[in-house]
Amino acid sequence: MLAAVAGLTQLDETTCAGFRARLAAAGYDGGYLATLENIAGNMLQAARDPLLRSHLARHAGPAATLAALFCYSYGAPAADAREALGATLADALEAAGVIHTSGGATISPFLLIPLDGQWFLSDRLDAGADAVMGPGMTTLLMHRWLAAFPCERTLDLGCGAASLAIAAAARGARATATDVTDRALAMAAFNARLNAVAITTAISDVGAALPRGAFDLVLAQPPYVACPEPGGASTYLHGGRYGDELAMRFVTDSAALLAPGGTALLFFDSAVRANDPLPPRLRAALGSAPVAMLALMLPGASLDAHAVMTASSHHPALGDDFARSAAAYREHFESLGVTAISRVILVLRRPGEGSANALYRVALQMPGAAHPNPDQLAALVGALDLAALPDDLLLLERVRAVPGAHFVGEWDDPGENAPARLKMTLPEGSFATSRELGDRGWLMFGLLDGARTVGETVPLYAAECGTPPDQALAEVLGFVREGLARGLLCEAAPV
Ligand SMILES: C[S@@+](CC[C@H](N)C(=O)[O-])C[C@H]1O[C@@H](n2cnc3c(N)ncnc32)[C@H](O)[C@@H]1O
Numbered sequence: 001m002l003a004a005v006a007g008l009t010q011l012d013e014t015t016c017a018g019f020r021a022r023l024a025a026a027g028y029d030g031g032y033l034a035t036l037e038n039i040a041g042n043m044l045q046a047a048r049d050p051l052l053r054s055h056l057a058r059h060a061g062p063a064a065t066l067a068a069l070f071c072y073s074y075g076a077p078a079a080d081a082r083e084a085l086g087a088t089l090a091d092a093l094e095a096a097g098v099i100h101t102s103g104g105a106t107i108s109p110f111l112l113i114p115l116d117g118q119w120f121l122s123d124r125l126d127a128g129a130d131a132v133m134g135p136g137m138t139t140l141l142m143h144r145w146l147a148a149f150p151c152e153r154t155l156d157l158g159c160g161a162a163s164l165a166i167a168a169a170a171r172g173a174r175a176t177a178t179d180v181t182d183r184a185l186a187m188a189a190f191n192a193r194l195n196a197v198a199i200t201t202a203i204s205d206v207g208a209a210l211p212r213g214a215f216d217l218v219l220a221q222p223p224y225v226a227c228p229e230p231g232g233a234s235t236y237l238h239g240g241r242y243g244d245e246l247a248m249r250f251v252t253d254s255a256a257l258l259a260p261g262g263t264a265l266l267f268f269d270s271a272v273r274a275n276d277p278l279p280p281r282l283r284a285a286l287g288s289a290p291v292a293m294l295a296l297m298l299p300g301a302s303l304d305a306h307a308v309m310t311a312s313s314h315h316p317a318l319g320d321d322f323a324r325s326a327a328a329y330r331e332h333f334e335s336l337g338v339t340a341i342s343r344v345i346l347v348l349r350r351p352g353e354g355s356a357n358a359l360y361r362v363a364l365q366m367p368g369a370a371h372p373n374p375d376q377l378a379a380l381v382g383a384l385d386l387a388a389l390p391d392d393l394l395l396l397e398r399v400r401a402v403p404g405a406h407f408v409g410e411w412d413d414p415g416e417n418a419p420a421r422l423k424m425t426l427p428e429g430s431f432a433t434s435r436e437l438g439d440r441g442w443l444m445f446g447l448l449d450g451a452r453t454v455g456e457t458v459p460l461y462a463a464e465c466g467t468p469p470d471q472a473l474a475e476v477l478g479f480v481r482e483g484l485a486r487g488l489l490c491e492a493a494p495v
Pocket residue numbers: 132133134135136138139142156157158159160161162163164178179180181184204205206207220221222223224235236237
């Protein structure tokens with residue numbers, strides 16, 4: 001059952017400032033939550049609950065009370081809740097419907113999650129089909145990535161609790177948060193007040209109600225889970241029969257909403273099916289929009305893990321309903337011929353006014369790659385710009401292997417002249433993964449050492465390989481573009 005949100009408007013700026021101060025003074029912050037989330041962190045919530053309850057009881061205090069009330073929905077003794085919140089705030093929250101007290105116990109129908117010095121009110125995901133999603137693990141990644149982009153006019157498309165818009169506003173953006181449900185917008189407006197930032201909210205079916213070409217940064221984590229039962233969809237979660245159908249509409253609209261020079265960052269899962277690969281669908285979704293695209297496809301959860309995790313978000317207490325739901329998700333994938341889940345990081349770049357950049361559109365499988373950190377993401381976006389240069393301009397650039405790359409030969413037999421394998425190794429924490437190189441790859445990295453331009457490399461490569469000039473040109477340009485997009489090459493400092 002979704003709790004009423006109408007009462008949230010009663011909580012004015014002054015009450016919100018008091019709420020913030022209480023949460024901060026109690027130490028109910030992201031660091032505290034991270035400690036709690038480390039307790040049996042990779043297990044289902046129902047399995048974690050006994051240990052969490054025991055931890056909160058052993059480390060009682062205002063932060064533990066607030067976590068019990070607002071993070072894990074355990075409720076708290078009314079006296080503890082009143083002490084943690086203060087009597088005046090507790091009364092205001094009770095009147096607004098954020099907490100309910102009866103029989104000496106206080107509970108909240110909402111979640112209130114701390115993240116990066118802010119707090120976000122949202123719904124429990126099992127509360128109903130229109131539950132408003134607050135920051136979860138994937139939102140956390142989007143929060144980190146935000147830092148990689150200039151965010152003057154930011155759009156949080158499909159905002160849920162609007163944690164992305166609010167984080168951008170706190171960084172100085174003019175942020176707009178839009179969603180298809182009124183409930184999300186009510187929560188977004190409250191969260192902006194709670195965090196003392198100004199955002200604009202608007203109801204919109206994807207981008208339909210929004211001005212084209214008006215945003216420097218578009219952030220979206222569309223619903224992307226495959227829906228086994230037609231008519232049983234949750235707004236925050238399901239993106240169609242396969243799951244990624246709605247994401248394609250977000251792709252189309254994000255491209256249309258970008259201002260010249262703008263960037264869109266979308267993050268979603270895509271069910272892998274042999275007869276309908278993602279890259280052509282992404283290109284079709286973009287059509288003739290004036291944007292370059294970099295789609296990175298990382299390995300997602302296994303189909304089994306995905307089914308279990310999704311079913312447990314509907315039925316956190318597990319039991320028969322959970323069992324039926326998990327089996328239904330798993331069987332649904334089977335019936336659709338889905339073989340795996342890809343995690344897609346999609347970057348769209350609209351060239352600035354007067355830019356000669358080609359609308360370079362590339363989709364790369366990145367087996368083994370970890371999620372990039374903000375610096376790595378910023379470097380990838382810079383690399384996309386470089387890769388999108390027209391051939392004649394790219395030939396004038398200098399590129400080199402990314403910092404930390406080492407090139408090593410491995411011998412199986414010390415008597416052999418040539419190594420059995422040539423490898424490019426990258427340090428721990430790199431976005432790209434270490435790899436074996438063929439002879440031509442090895443040669444290419446050797447020539448592209450930043451000392452000469454890409455164009456100066458072409459005749460050397462042609463001579464070494466005995467390749468006709470046209471073919472050498474195409475191979476060098478292809479190698480440079482792919483290396484940039486995969487995070488293996490970067491722009492070299494000018495010599
Ligand atoms: C996975 S949640 C992401 C919420 C939030 N942006 C985050 O990252 O935590 C997807 C959001 O998209 C919204 N949504 C679903 N269908 C939509 C549509 N057709 N147009 C706009 N938003 C939609 C949902 O209401 C939900 O808030």
